[in-house]
Amino acid sequence: MSLIAHLARMEAVEAGRAQPLATVRHRHLSARPLVLVPLTTAGEAGAPLGALVGTDPEEPRLLVVPQPRDRELRFAFLAELAEEVLPYVDGHTEAVELVEKNRTDPETGTKSRVEVELCADAPQLIVPSRAGIEYVRLLGRSTRFRRTAEQDPDTPYPAPPRVPLLGRWLTHYGERARVPGSSLLLAATDLLNRHWATGQSSLEDQHLGALLAWIDPAGDEPGAVGAHRAELGRDERGQLLCPPAGPATDPAFDNQLLAPAIEAYDRARQAVGAAEDGEAAEAALAGLHRAEREVRRLVASQLKPAWDAVWRALGLLRELPEGARVADRWTRDRWSFTAHRDRIAAGEPPQPRRDDAVTAAAKLAAREQAQGQLDAQEALDDPLVLAGRRLSGEAFTGEVAEVLMAWTESRRPAPRPLLTVRTEDRPHLDAGVRVYRSLGGKPQAAEFVAREEDGSLVLRLLDRMGRAKEPAEGTVPEKGERIAWTLFEHDTRVGPKLPDPEDTPWTHGGPPRSAEGELPDAVTPEDLL
Amino acid sequence: MSASLDAGGSRPPQTTDPVPTPASRRRTRERLAELRGPAVPPRPLDARALAALAANPGCRRRALLDGAGVDKGALAARLGSPAPFGQSQFAIVRGNSFEAKVKADGGRELLRLFGVEDPGAVSVPDLSASGPEGRTARTALALREATAAGGWTLLDHPLLTLEVAGSPVHLEPDAVVVDPAGRWTVVEIKSFPMVDGAADAAKVGAAARQAAVYVLALERVAALTDGAEVGHAVLLVCPKDFSNLPTASVVDVRKQRAVTRRQLERLTRIEEIAEALPEGLSFDVRECSAERLEAAVEAVPHAYAPECLAACEMGFHCRSRAREADAVQTLGRAVRGELGGLTTVGAVLGAARGEHGDPEDPAVAALRRARALRQEALDEAGAAACR
Numbered sequence: 001m002s003l004i005a006h007l008a009r010m011e012a013v014e015a016g017r018a019q020p021l022a023t024v025r026h027r028h029l030s031a032r033p034l035v036l037v038p039l040t041t042a043g044e045a046g047a048p049l050g051a052l053v054g055t056d057p058e059e060p061r062l063l064v065v066p067q068p069r070d071r072e073l074r075f076a077f078l079a080e081l082a083e084e085v086l087p088y089v090d091g092h093t094e095a096v097e098l099v100e101k102n103r104t105d106p107e108t109g110t111k112s113r114v115e116v117e118l119c120a121d122a123p124q125l126i127v128p129s130r131a132g133i134e135y136v137r138l139l140g141r142s143t144r145f146r147r148t149a150e151q152d153p154d155t156p157y158p159a160p161p162r163v164p165l166l167g168r169w170l171t172h173y174g175e176r177a178r179v180p181g182s183s184l185l186l187a188a189t190d191l192l193n194r195h196w197a198t199g200q201s202s203l204e205d206q207h208l209g210a211l212l213a214w215i216d217p218a219g220d221e222p223g224a225v226g227a228h229r230a231e232l233g234r235d236e237r238g239q240l241l242c243p244p245a246g247p248a249t250d251p252a253f254d255n256q257l258l259a260p261a262i263e264a265y266d267r268a269r270q271a272v273g274a275a276e277d278g279e280a281a282e283a284a285l286a287g288l289h290r291a292e293r294e295v296r297r298l299v300a301s302q303l304k305p306a307w308d309a310v311w312r313a314l315g316l317l318r319e320l321p322e323g324a325r326v327a328d329r330w331t332r333d334r335w336s337f338t339a340h341r342d343r344i345a346a347g348e349p350p351q352p353r354r355d356d357a358v359t360a361a362a363k364l365a366a367r368e369q370a371q372g373q374l375d376a377q378e379a380l381d382d383p384l385v386l387a388g389r390r391l392s393g394e395a396f397t398g399e400v401a402e403v404l405m406a407w408t409e410s411r412r413p414a415p416r417p418l419l420t421v422r423t424e425d426r427p428h429l430d431a432g433v434r435v436y437r438s439l440g441g442k443p444q445a446a447e448f449v450a451r452e453e454d455g456s457l458v459l460r461l462l463d464r465m466g467r468a469k470e471p472a473e474g475t476v477p478e479k480g481e482r483i484a485w486t487l488f489e490h491d492t493r494v495g496p497k498l499p500d501p502e503d504t505p506w507t508h509g510g511p512p513r514s515a516e517g518e519l520p521d522a523v524t525p526e527d528l529l
Numbered sequence: 530m531s532a533s534l535d536a537g538g539s540r541p542p543q544t545t546d547p548v549p550t551p552a553s554r555r556r557t558r559e560r561l562a563e564l565r566g567p568a569v570p571p572r573p574l575d576a577r578a579l580a581a582l583a584a585n586p587g588c589r590r591r592a593l594l595d596g597a598g599v600d601k602g603a604l605a606a607r608l609g610s611p612a613p614f615g616q617s618q619f620a621i622v623r624g625n626s627f628e629a630k631v632k633a634d635g636g637r638e639l640l641r642l643f644g645v646e647d648p649g650a651v652s653v654p655d656l657s658a659s660g661p662e663g664r665t666a667r668t669a670l671a672l673r674e675a676t677a678a679g680g681w682t683l684l685d686h687p688l689l690t691l692e693v694a695g696s697p698v699h700l701e702p703d704a705v706v707v708d709p710a711g712r713w714t715v716v717e718i719k720s721f722p723m724v725d726g727a728a729d730a731a732k733v734g735a736a737a738r739q740a741a742v743y744v745l746a747l748e749r750v751a752a753l754t755d756g757a758e759v760g761h762a763v764l765l766v767c768p769k770d771f772s773n774l775p776t777a778s779v780v781d782v783r784k785q786r787a788v789t790r791r792q793l794e795r796l797t798r799i800e801e802i803a804e805a806l807p808e809g810l811s812f813d814v815r816e817c818s819a820e821r822l823e824a825a826v827e828a829v830p831h832a833y834a835p836e837c838l839a840a841c842e843m844g845f846h847c848r849s850r851a852r853e854a855d856a857v858q859t860l861g862r863a864v865r866g867e868l869g870g871l872t873t874v875g876a877v878l879g880a881a882r883g884e885h886g887d888p889e890d891p892a893v894a895a896l897r898r899a900r901a902l903r904q905e906a907l908d909e910a911g912a913a914a915c916r
Contacts, residue, residue, distance in 0.1 A: 002897045003867050007881060009860045023910035043620030045722035046771045141724060142771050153835075201835035201861040224852065232613060232845065251615035259618055353725040383906035391899050400673045457691075521770055 002388045005197060013199035016222035018215040022195045023384045025320035026181040028330035030124035033314070034088050035060075037128055037306045038135050039299060040247040041068040042254055046142035048077055048300035049249065053084045057311040062303070066265045066295040071157060078143055079160035086162055088123055089169055093341050095120040122330075122337035125185045126314065128208050128245035128306045133187050135247040137174030143167030144350040145520040155520070168350050172340045175351070179367050181374035184337065188245075195320060199223055207231060208309050209242035216316055227277055245306035257298050265291040288435040323381035324441075329374070338500045357510030358501045365498065372492030379486065380438055386484055390425050395486040396435075398423030400477045401456055407469070415471040418458045420452065427487060429457065435485040439464055439475065443490040459485075539581065557696055557800040561597040561878055564803065566813025566823075571598025573661070573699035574691075574742075577614065580842040582693070583738045586792040588832040589802050596696045598800035601842035603814045607822055610849065612842035622687065623773075624720040628703065631718050631766050631775045636683035636706075639716065642766060642777035648681040656687055661699045669750050675707040676757045682707040689699035689746035696799050702743040708763070713751060714760040715743045723767040723776050733780065734764055741785035745793070759787060802829065834862050868892055 005021060012019045032055050043046040050064040061084050065077045103114045127133055144167030146159035177185040193205050198214035204227070205211055211228030233241040239257070240250050249258070268284065268291040275281035355363065379386045379395065389395040398421035407413035409521040429435075429448045436443040446459040466472030477483055501509065539641045542823060565571060574582075578595050594601050605612050626916040631639055636651040652675065658667040668687035675682035690697045704716040717740045721732045740763040751757040769776035810825040811817050817825070826846070832850040835858075837844040851859045855873040858865055869892030871877045879902040880886030886893040 003895055006864050006867065007877075007896065007899050007903060009864070010857070010877050013855075013860070013874045014878055020907065023906070023913075042617035042620055043623035043720055045724065045768065138724070199860075201859065203835040203838065203861070228849075232610070249617065251617040251620075252657035254619055350841050376716075383909045384903065387902040387906040391895075391902050411856065521772075 002392065004388045008197035009199060011212065012197050012223065016199070017217055018196040018198045018223065019196045020195065020384065022320070022378075022382050024323040024382050025317055026194055026323050026326060026378050026385075027181075027186060027191060027317075028124070028322070028326050028333070029314065029317060030121070033126045033243055034085065035126045035307065035310050035314075036085075036132070036136070037245070037303050037310065038132060038139070038247045039249055039303060039363065040135060041065075042249060042251070044068065046138050047074065048139070050077075050296075050303060051081060052300075052303040052307045053081065054442075055088065057308075060304075060307055062300050064292075064296045064299045066292045067262055067269075075157075075163065078139075078163045078166065082160070082162040082166035085125075085166055087415070092121055092123045092337070093489070096135065096338075107236055117338060118331075119334050119338045119341065122184060122334045124183060126310060127185070127187055128310050129189045129206060130187050131247055132245070133174065133177050133185060136170050136177075136185060140151070140167045140170030140172075140174050141353075142521075144171050145353075147520050157161040164350065165344070168344060169340070171351050172336075175363075176333070176336055179336075180371040182333055182370070183330055184333045188310045191317055192313050195317065198227075200227060204231075208245040208306065208313070212309055212312060216312065219434040231443065236474070243305055245309060249302060253298075253302060259297070261291070261295045261298055264333060265295055267291075274343065292515055323378070325377040325381050327525065329377070332370075355483065356501075358504050360496050361508075365494065369492050369494050372488075376486070376488055376490050376492065379488075380484075380490060383484075386486075389488075390427075390485065393426055393428040394488055395423035395484060396421075396423045396427040396457075397484045398425070398457065400479055400481045400483065403476060403479055406460075413469055415461075415465050415469065415476070417461050417463065417465075417471065417476050418449065419446070419477060421457045421459060421483070421485075422455075427457075427485075429487070434462075435459065435487055436490055437483050437485050438490065444475070446485070482500065542560060553800070557803065560803050561696060561799070563600050564593075564806075564810060564812050565597045566811060566816055569600070569813060569815065570663075571699075572600050573598070573688075573701060574693070579700075579739050579742050580735055581837070582742075582792070583735075583789070584836045584840040585687050585814075585832055585834060586795070588837075588841075590826065590829040590831040590843065590847070591837075593799055593802045593829050594695075594843070596693060596698070597803075598698070599617065599812045600814060604812060604822060604826070605842045605846050607814050607819050608826065608846050609819070610843075610846040612845070614842065627720055627773055627798065628718050632683070632685060632704065636681070638775070639683060639704065639706065639766070640681060642775060643714075643764065645681070650680060652678070652680060652682045653685060654682065656684060661688060661690075665690050665699070669753075672705070672707065672713065672750055673754050674748075674755070676711045676713075676754055678725060679709045679711070680867050681709065689743065689750065691742065691746040691749065691793075693799075700743060700746050702740070705743075705747065709757075711756040712734065712758050712760050713747055714902045715740045715747065715763040716766060717743075717763055717882070718766045721767060722770060723778065726778075728765075728767055728778075733765065737763070737782050737785045738789065740765075740780070741782040744782060744786050745790060749853065834858055835860075836862070867895070871896075 008019045008021055019216065034053065034055050036051060036053045038051045039049040041049045047068045048065055049068050050062070052060040052062055054060040063077050063080045065073050067073055097120050098115045098120045100113050101116050102111055104111050125136070127136060143159070143163050146164050146167065147155040148161050148164060149158035149162065152158070173185040176182050189206055189208050189211055192211050192215060193202070196203055198211060198213050200210070206521070207227075207230065209230030210227035213221075213230050214223035217223055217226050230242040235241060237256070238252050240252070243253065244250055265288070268288040271284040272281065272288050275284040284380050379389050386395055386397075390397060400419055401422045402420040404418040406416050408416055429451075431448060431450070433448045435448060437446070440484050441463065444464040445462045447462055449458040449460050451457055461476060465475040547592045574595060581591055594604070596844070602612050602614070619800065631642070636653050637648065640648045642649060654668050654671040654674070656664060656671060658664045665688050668689060671682070671684055671687070675684070684707070686701055686703065687705050689700045689702070691700055701717050703718040706716055708714070717736050719732065719736055721728055744759055744761065744763065747759045751759045762779045762781050764775045764777050765780045766775050768774065806828055810828055812822065814822065825899055831843070831850065832849040833844075833847040833856070837847060848859060855875050857868060857872055857874055857877060868877055869890060871880055871886075871892060877896065880893045881896040883897060888894055888897070
């Protein structure tokens with residue numbers, strides 16, 4: 001974190017409420033995102049306890065596993081989740097636009113232009129916190145290798161039909177969330193932390209309730225007071241006033257409320273099994289419904305505050321205008337979504353447990369490029385982000401004091417005007433260093449020539465002035481214009497393209513992939529799934 | 530790193546202080562017992578306390594309270610900032626059944642995870658004894674016997690002692706395995722899953738730091754045992770994927786061991802902290818009033834950082850004190866580094882606004898520039914929004 005961000009935090013301490021870290025919104029927000037608030041059972045990996053899911057803040061769908069250790073109930077939960085998530089995903093696969101792309105024929109090497117489909121919009125998934133993103137990954141991992149009865153009639157515990165597909169989408173979203181600047185799967189805490197600085201540390205900022213107490217306090221209450229209550233405040237029964245935003249539950253909730261309710265549910269189920277006549281069975285069934293309702297009520301009581309908090313966070317973020325280059329990054333997300341849609345349609349197997357060497361290298365390269373691109377784009381979109389780069393000497397803003405026309409000395413002289421720029425900033429410039437400004441959304445390069453005695457900088461413009469001897473109109477800044485220059489490139493350069501897997505030498509390809517694909521996880525009596 | 534750190538693997542930690550005599554040790558022990566409350570049994574250093582030690586070795590308050598064996602959770606509750614730690618009974622049940630499963634079959638299951646298919650007879654000595662001293666002695670005896678016997682031995686929940694800042698603390702690893710060659714290996718059983726051979730890096734790191742402390746404690750016993758050697762690789766046992774089946778991974782803790790060892794050596798000696806305290810202080814949560822406890826806690830300086838919240842029961846109490854003092858550390862350790870001598874939020878903001886501070890001071894100059902740039906950007910955005 002930069003000094004400017006630290007300063008913002010201290011201003012937040014003094015003011016008692018959060019201070020802006022951005023003047024525009026740097027992430028895409030879908031008009032109709034799908035919010036998912038999951039809860040998990042303590043001590044058990046991938047044993048969901050419940051979830052609230054939906055696209056309408058007023059009408060969440062409540063899914064609950066009344067006995068998390070029961071395999072059947074867990075599958076029922078996943079099937080219900082698939083019923084909520086997959087129609088939402090499928091709703092985005094049909095509407096497409098056609099985009100021209102270059103393609104090189106692998107046989108002949110000839111280049112041609114082809115039209116390919118790009119989904120017009122992509123589904124967006126919002127979870128409360130970073131732990132929620134990890135949980136989406138975990139759910140994806142635990143379900144994508146499951147076999148349905150249709151795929152494998154002999155499988156001992158067949159999964160409901162659409163559950164493996166749900167796993168593949170959740171895996172794709174979880175993986176995409178690791179790409180910097182991507183907006184397919186976002187955590188509400190990350191979104192808020194990107195745009196506001198609170199008067200607490202970044203560790204404490206992971207608590208959604210505390211974060212909102214700083215950013216959107218109730219009345220004039222100081223952020224620290226509200227955040228403290230959100231973190232630690234308990235009612236007379238010892239329950240947290242602001243339950244954690246999942247997926248982990250509060251131990252006091254587990255021990256005092258949930259465990260007795262689940263025990264009651266188990267007893268009620270036994271009573272149903274033990275019922276000997278119709279009347280007793282009916283009474284036992286009624287008891288079972290009551291017990292299940294009680295578990296549902298308890299789980300909902302933990303989920304609802306987080307659900308409301310996520311929508312509140314989204315509302316706050318919608319008040320910020322979207323940054324100019326956000327749509328560009330969202331297009332990349334749409335490409336990512338379209339590509340996965342095509343992989344599923346083509347009947348490709350689920351994502352492997354571990355990436356092979358070639359895929360891993362490609363992913364790392366893509367993430368590195370995305371990070372560079374995100375840093376540059378955020379600075380260009382937002383003067384407050386640019387201020388941080390100016391402070392660190394990676395950018396400067398200055399007024400053009402003088403423009404002197406000059407040309408190259410070749411047979412066809414090209415314009416190379418010299419600009420004198422007055423700035424208070426202190427960029428790290430050496431002779432020959434290139435700087436860039438944004439001209440109609442495209443970068444225009446200049447070269448640092450010298451520093452004048454009064455501290456002004458002399459720059460030589462290098463490109464984007466047209467082919468003629470006289471520069472095209474509007475391509476050379478005028479005297480008095482105030483321009484932001486960056487020392488970093490606006491489009492990060494990437495290394496040479498990685499070869500296709502078939503063309504990767506065996507020294508770099510890693511061990512060969514086994515032909516049979518990935519086997520499902522072994523099911524054991526011990527795992528009590 | 531100096532060569533002496535690792536040269537004598539099993540020597541007790543060196544300090545520059547004069548070697549404590551038995552009499553001075555006894556005095557310290559008495560003083561600590563007095564601080565804890567004579568009727569209160571000392572708390573062993575559990576996993577959380579070890580994590581707190583790693584998170585904040587320089588905190589005197591934590592060092593003294595842990596060294597004296599004070600129940601920090603109870604203390605924090607009395608001070609009105611109860612620690613939010615707790616364990617769900619679901620996790621406890623699952624953890625216990627998992628540990629029982631790992632240690633099932635007379636230790637054979639665990640040795641299978643070691644990669645030993647046919648260990649022959651596995652001895653699992655009974656380590657129960659009265660009192661922590663008795664259990665420690667019993668553990669040391671069992672370790673000596675196992676090393677001499679030259680077979681496979683599994684020690685279930687042995688009790689070890691380690692000198693932390695001049696006072697002995699008790700440690701209880703999940704298990705220690707002795708192999709026929711006399712090598713002792715710490716076994717750490719955790720309930721977080723290893724999915725596709727990889728577990729949460731932060732959790733593995735915490736387990737490795739914890740195991741490193743056990744390795745250091747074992748080395749003290751090994752130094753007195755012929756033919757014994759303590760393995761610097763520990764066995765981490767976790768549930769596999771989404772099941773309750775154990776899987777294991779060997780974790781090299783040499784680095785964590787060296788770091789912990791250096792931290793332990795550099796700890797301010799608890800006796801010094803204790804001696805600097807005024808007479809009559811007490812942390813006896815059963816006997817003292819909240820005001821007295823509060824005064825006692827305030828007498829020992831803390832070194833709060835946000836990491837404490839996840840590791841130390843006193844974290845929230847110290848945070849409110851640090852916030853009252855307007856300390857910049859409340860915003861994170863990294864914040865301190867760039868601010869030079871400015872330690873309070875008020876001083877930083879005052880310097881940034883130009884109200885005080887030396888403009889020649891690079892930290893002050895940077896702050897003023899940062900503020901000016903931030904203000905300019907906000908004004909620019911505000912003007913753009915108005916247009």
